Amino acid sequence: MTIGIVVFPGSNCDRDVRWALEGCVGLPSRFLWHEERDLSGLDAVVIPGGFSYGDYLRCGAIARFAPVLESVRVFAEAGGAVLGICNGFQVLTEMGLLPGALTRNARLHFLCEPTPLSVNPGNCRWLREYSEAEAIVLPIAHGEGRYQCERAQLAELEANGQVVLRYASNPNGSVGDVAGLTNPGGNVLGLMPHPERACDPLTGGLDGLRLLASLRK
Amino acid sequence: MLDPAGEATRSAAARLGVEGVRSLRIGKAIELELEAPDQTTAQAQLELLSDRLFANPVIENWQLELLEMAGEQQQ
Numbered sequence: 001m002t003i004g005i006v007v008f009p010g011s012n013c014d015r016d017v018r019w020a021l022e023g024c025v026g027l028p029s030r031f032l033w034h035e036e037r038d039l040s041g042l043d044a045v046v047i048p049g050g051f052s053y054g055d056y057l058r059c060g061a062i063a064r065f066a067p068v069l070e071s072v073r074v075f076a077e078a079g080g081a082v083l084g085i086c087n088g089f090q091v092l093t094e095m096g097l098l099p100g101a102l103t104r105n106a107r108l109h110f111l112c113e114p115t116p117l118s119v120n121p122g123n124c125r126w127l128r129e130y131s132e133a134e135a136i137v138l139p140i141a142h143g144e145g146r147y148q149c150e151r152a153q154l155a156e157l158e159a160n161g162q163v164v165l166r167y168a169s170n171p172n173g174s175v176g177d178v179a180g181l182t183n184p185g186g187n188v189l190g191l192m193p194h195p196e197r198a199c200d201p202l203t204g205g206l207d208g209l210r211l212l213a214s215l216r217k
Numbered sequence: 218m219l220d221p222a223g224e225a226t227r228s229a230a231a232r233l234g235v236e237g238v239r240s241l242r243i244g245k246a247i248e249l250e251l252e253a254p255d256q257t258t259a260q261a262q263l264e265l266l267s268d269r270l271f272a273n274p275v276i277e278n279w280q281l282e283l284l285e286m287a288g289e290q291q292q
Contacts, residue, residue, distance in 0.1 A: 057245075058273055065270075094273065101275040108221045148218065148276055173219070 003029045003215060004042040006072070006088075008063050013049035013085065017196045021046075024199035025212045034066040044081035044215055045072050047088030049141070049194060059102060059144050060090035069095060081125055081215070082188045086142055089180070089190035098181050098190045099157070100149030102142075106173025110143040114204060115193055116168035117179055122161035123186035129210035136207035138193035140171065140179075145192040147174035147181075160184060165191050218276060247271055256286075 003021055007014045014031065021027045030042065034052075039045065053062035063069065069091070076082045076097055084092040092098045105111060119134045121127035130136070149157070154176045157163050165180030172192075180191030195208025220242045227241040249266075253259035263281055272279040 057271070061270065061273065093275070099275075101273055103218075103276060104221050106219065106221055108225060 001027055001043050001215065002041055003027055004032045004039060004045040005029050006032045006034065006045065006047045006066075006068055008034045008050070008052035008066060010052045010054050011048050011050035011087070013087075013194065013196065016194075017046050017048045017085070020196035020199040020208070020212055021215075024209060025216065027212075027215055032068050034063070034068050036068050037071045039071045039075050039080075042075075042080075044083065045075060047072070047082070047084040047091050048196075049086030049088060052087055052091065055087075055144075058094070059087060060092075060094035063087075063091045064094040073097065076183075076188050079185060079187050083126055083211075084188075084190040085194055085196065086140075086145075086192055089192055090144065092188065092190040097188050098183060099153055100147055100178075100181070102144050102192070103146045103148050104144050105142070105146050105171075108143075110141075111145070111171050112141045113139065113171070115140045115171060115179075117193060118166045118168055120161065120164050120166070122164055122182065124164045124182040124189055125186050126182075126189040126211055126214050127164055129214050135168065137198070137205055138195055138208055139197045139204065140193045141197075142172070142192055145174065146172045147176070147178040147192075149175060151175075154178075157181065164189065165193070256283075 005014050005017050018029050021029045056062055090102045093101050114137050116137050119127060119130040119136060121130050162182050163176060163178055164182045166177040167179050170177045179193055182189050195211040197203055198205040198208035223242040227238050230238045251259055253262060267279045
């Protein structure tokens with residue numbers, strides 16, 4: 001079991017994810033530089049937070065064309081487990097692996113705070129260790145986390161049970177209080193909060209640990 | 218769609234004493250020079266760039282207009 005962690009120029013949570021995976025969960029990981037294409041031997045891929053390519057143009061817009069993501073797309077479409085955290089969620093929407101877009105927070109501020117969430121795990125493989133309607137707290141740290149999509153799209157996502165994480169007290173103006181989405185297969189998860197920063201009591205909580213620990217079979 | 222930066226700037230315009238600003242949106246301007254064998258090709262390439270890179274059609278609309286042609290070299 002080895003977890004790939006994508007590293008773009010400007011990623012800054014890649015080492016946090018490695019620390020959480022290796023130090024808290026006990027799973028080995030391998031960094032995937034953005035120009036790599038070889039995902040052989042990997043059991044899951046994490047696209048971490050940060051400011052890929054400086055967030056130029058739009059968050060995730062340049063990253064979408066990175067060679068490593070062509071392989072990640074094939075991996076995800078074959079049912080591989082893919083997790084996009086914060087900037088990684090923005091990348092997943094720009095790639096079209098998840099619908100919608102993440103835009104500037106409604107009140108413009110960069111938000112960096114613990115955030116209460118409600119989990120609706122559905123068929124999401126990353127959330128199978130959480131119970132239905134479980135209340136958890138994860139930190140957020142973003143300026144562009146306001147989820148946007150068409151009303152009909154949101155209704156479809158809700159009907160399919162793809163809105164797996166919701167803000168209990170919407171901090172950024174996201175439609176439908178969306179904090180995290182899964183794909184119909186449940187193998188891809190994108191979320192704005194940072195589970196890797198909530199894997200040790202010293203960093204303010206343990207509510208993210210079971211998400212990464214779900215990779216242990 | 219809500220443009221929070223535009224709204225913040227609009228309220229600053231009111232504080233400056235200009236009350237009549239009904240709407241204000243802030244966007245990006247991209248300047249590019251494109252080399253292409255003919256106008257049709259250039260147009261197709263600009264459409265591809267606009268749709269796949271410059272704009273995110275989920276949250277942004279775009280249209281392409283040809284403003285003027287000077288001789289054979291302008292697009």
